[in-house]
Amino acid sequence: MKPEQAMFPARRPVLRADATVYLSDGAVELVVDGDEYRVSTPEATALCDALLRMNGMLNVEDVCTVSGLSRPTAEAAIPRLVDLGALHYHDQNGPRLVDTGDFARICRSLYTLWKERLFGHPLWVGLAAGSLPRSVFVGWAIESYWFILGVLDRLPMAIAGAENRNIRNVFCRHFAEEWDHYLFFERALDSLGVDTVQRAAGEPLPATRAVQNWMRRAARQDPLRYAACSGFLESTGRDRDSARTFFEHVASHYGCEGREAVSPMVEHVALDEAYEHSGFVEKTISHVRELDRERARAALRSAFGLVETLEMWSTDILHHYATDDALPLGASRSYRRVRL
DSSP, X not given: OOHHHHHGGGSOEEEOTTOEEEEETTEEEEEETTEEEEEEOTTHHHHHHHHHTOBSSSOHHHHHHHHOOOHHHHHHHHHHHHHHTSEEEOOTTSOSEEOHHHHHHXXXXXXXXXXXXXXXXXXXXXXXXXXSOHHXXXXXXXXXXXXXXXXXXXXXXXXXXXXXXXXXXXXXXXXXXXXTTHHHHHHHHHHTTOOHHHHHHOOOOXXXXXXXXXXXXXXXXXXXXXXXHHHHHSOOHHHHHHHHHHHHHHHHHSHHHHXXXXXXXXXXXXXXXXXXXXXXXXXXXXXXXXXXXXXHHHHXXXXXXXXXXHHHHHHHHHHHTTSTTSOSOOTTOOSSOOOO
């Protein structure tokens, strides 16, 4: 064994955050900077799993152990992927500080990819296509209402945890502009027949609470983590155009009440645009003098964790509101039925 191969397992590979990895016809497909690469191997499933575990925290040997990838395949594939720019090795001796402008640009780049991933979920695809039943459309509006209402709990926690006065002011202004946006969704629910009595009797789905708690946790840990999560939720110009197109499709598929329900949501997007909420990350990071690399990495991990939690949220809505007893909302609502 060559000396560099003997040291190989001690190195910790990192998959590029903006790389896309998936299985296709028994091979691993990677998309990096718009270029597509295909890796054919009998261990395609294990290699795909291994790549998704390469986050700079595990060495190659550990990645192989948890994914089931063989050592020879790892030693053949990883150096090639490093040459292609899809992977790099974690460098403990690299620069300690990250440029704050670079951090904001990385966030924007990742948000675009993560939103494509989230809105490729069957819930969002089905709503846009009109292929989901009315109950799921109504359920999506209900859970969106509770999610937006949750800003009354999560953003004050972020404000309280911000020791930097300037960042605290950014959060306070954001709260002043956001606190009453749940009223848009109340109007949407009123048009769908989900009145105040039902809203008082019902409770959010577990995954809706999970999204709320994820952001509250980020707020307790670091204001920058909260900003990175909140920044993902806010729309940029292109996102707003996509949102309007999405709402147009949804409204066209769910009749007059669908149009009445979607109209306040479109108004909400327009108001956020007027408030320039798309620049939340930039406004926050401008008040950070020195950004430690580990702090930046932790903030991005929190934002990606939010994306994964939102995927679970989408699945929970899709599954629960397709059941016969999901609506109308009531105190005896069952979220998880056990079949004996």
